[in-house]
Amino acid sequence: MILGDGQYGGERFGRLCLHCRQVDWPGLTASLISEDPPSFSALVTGENPNLALCHDRRLQWLPTITNAFRAVHRDEIPGLPAAVDVYGDYFDAIWFDETADPEKAAHRLDPVLAQISRRHGCRGGIVRTHRRNPHQRGLVTELRAVGQAPPDFFTVQEHGLLYEISLTQTQHTGLFLDQRDTRRRVFLAARGARLGNLFAYTCSFSVAAVAGGAEVAFSVDVAKPGLNTGKRNFELNGLAAGGRGKFVQEDARRWLQRQLRRQEEKPEIWQPLDLMVCDPPVFASSKKGGKFVVEKEWPRLAETTRRLLGPDGQALFANNHRGGDHGTYRKALRKHFASVTDLRPPLDFPVAEGRPHHVRLFWCKV
Ligand SMILES: C[S@@+](CC[C@H](N)C(=O)[O-])C[C@H]1O[C@@H](n2cnc3c(N)ncnc32)[C@H](O)[C@@H]1O
Known part of the structure; x- marks a missing residue:
């Protein structure tokens, strides 16, 4: 069976598909039969084959997590x-x-x-x-x-953790799905760690970190509604008791400066952070903090974040600047971190050929 080949009457398809359905081998009495992949059977059932291909790409694996x-x-x-x-x-x-x-x-x-x-x-x-x-x-x-x-609010689960969602009451839904794998990374790196979660929104990285055994997670964001959802997300997962979640409504740049001052003025009680998440917006403006333009702020965010991390510190940096230059963002991080690894987005966010990256993800080590 061949899909995506005009000669065989197939419509335009996302890839060339060859599937051998049956093999008869000399000496074997039974035929070897392999069922068609779902995107192939879509042609027979009348389902949109490109949509069936989307499903194939996700390997039927996502609904299991x-x-x-x-x-x-x-x-x-x-x-x-x-x-x-x-x-x-x-x-x-x-x-x-x-x-x-x-x-x-x-x-x-x-x-x-x-x-x-x-x-x-x-x-x-x-x-x-x-x-x-x-x-x-x-x-x-x-x-x-x-x-x-x-409903106005409901919950979803990811890797066994619950998050509050609203499709109608808020500008964003409450959970950025393209950060699923990085949330998992943070969960896995979090045992005993002190986390700084900058631009925390609904604090999903903090939830993952505390569930993964973080000692404390500071969630910093200028906007209160996101932090309030974050508190409910902690409650939903039974993580609210013990005070390991700290919610700070402040401009992330000011919070970083405050930490640097403490580090300098009180080195005897200062404790470094082990894990940082820095996922700023491309552009924002707030009454207190003024304008925020990611291209302009990124180098300073890289420097201050590095200075607050301990000797084995790790940091996730991310942004959604489609028009930005990937190399420039990477270089700014390399100036302060010994290693910077590009991470791929999750498999339900395939990178289209010739299109800009939907999200940039960098995992940095001190
Ligand atoms: C891209 S979202 C962060 C997403 C979050 N990391 C997550 O995965 O759920 C950007 C967030 O930055 C916040 N924000 C914008 N300007 C800020 C600033 N100067 N300081 C702190 N937070 C800011 C917004 O309120 C918003 O919640």
Whole structure:
């Protein structure tokens, strides 16, 4: 069977597929039979083969560790400017073409969402479209419910840990799915560690670290709502008792400077950090802290973070700056860390050929 080959009538497909279904070997009475992979049988069942291929790529493995994952990544289905995430019983679809009419977008997504719902047991979900409004700066996001509307708040699980999600009440959902593998890394590196989690949002890295045995996790963020969700995430996982989670509402740059001053002024009681997470926004502006532009701040974040780490210190640096230069970000880290390793995003965020990295991830050692 051959897919993606015009000569055999196949439509455009994400890769060339050859599958040998049956082998008859001289001397063997029984044939060797191998079932078609799901993306092949999709051709027979009428399912969208590109969507079935998305499923194949995830190796049917993700649902064994989490019920929150990306079912379709941006650019993964040729010609479909959308991504679809599954959060437990609900999907969250994002339509990236700002010029498209939301009705038409929803119409094009309908069959994809129906298939995803069937495969993953979703009851319904949300479609997000973005529109440029001439009277306002930036984009306006429109949400529309499809099928059963999700509750305002619910939980998902990842590697046995629970996280609060909202698909309707907050700008982001509460859990960045592209950081799943790095959360796991932090969990595995956390035994006995003192963690500094900068730009902590809903504190998912801190939850993973404390669950992994961290002595203490400082979650630092300017925004209170995220930290409040973080506190609930600690409670959901039975990690609130014992005070190992510290929640600090402050500009991360100020917090770093405060730690450096303490280190200098009180070296006898100063304790270094063992693990740092630094996952800043590309751009932000706050009343107290003013503007934050990742390109500009990155070199100083690299330097101050390094200075707060002990001799065996490790740090995860991440950013989503699609337009930024990967080499420049890496070089700034290499100036202060003995080793810097590029990490790949999880397998449900495949890197499309010729497209910028969706997220940059660096694991650094002192
Ligand atoms: C990309 S999100 C971080 C995601 C988080 N690391 C996670 O995996 O869930 C960026 C966060 O940075 C926070 N933020 C923006 N400017 C900040 C600043 N100057 N200091 C501290 N936090 C800031 C935002 O409130 C937001 O929660």
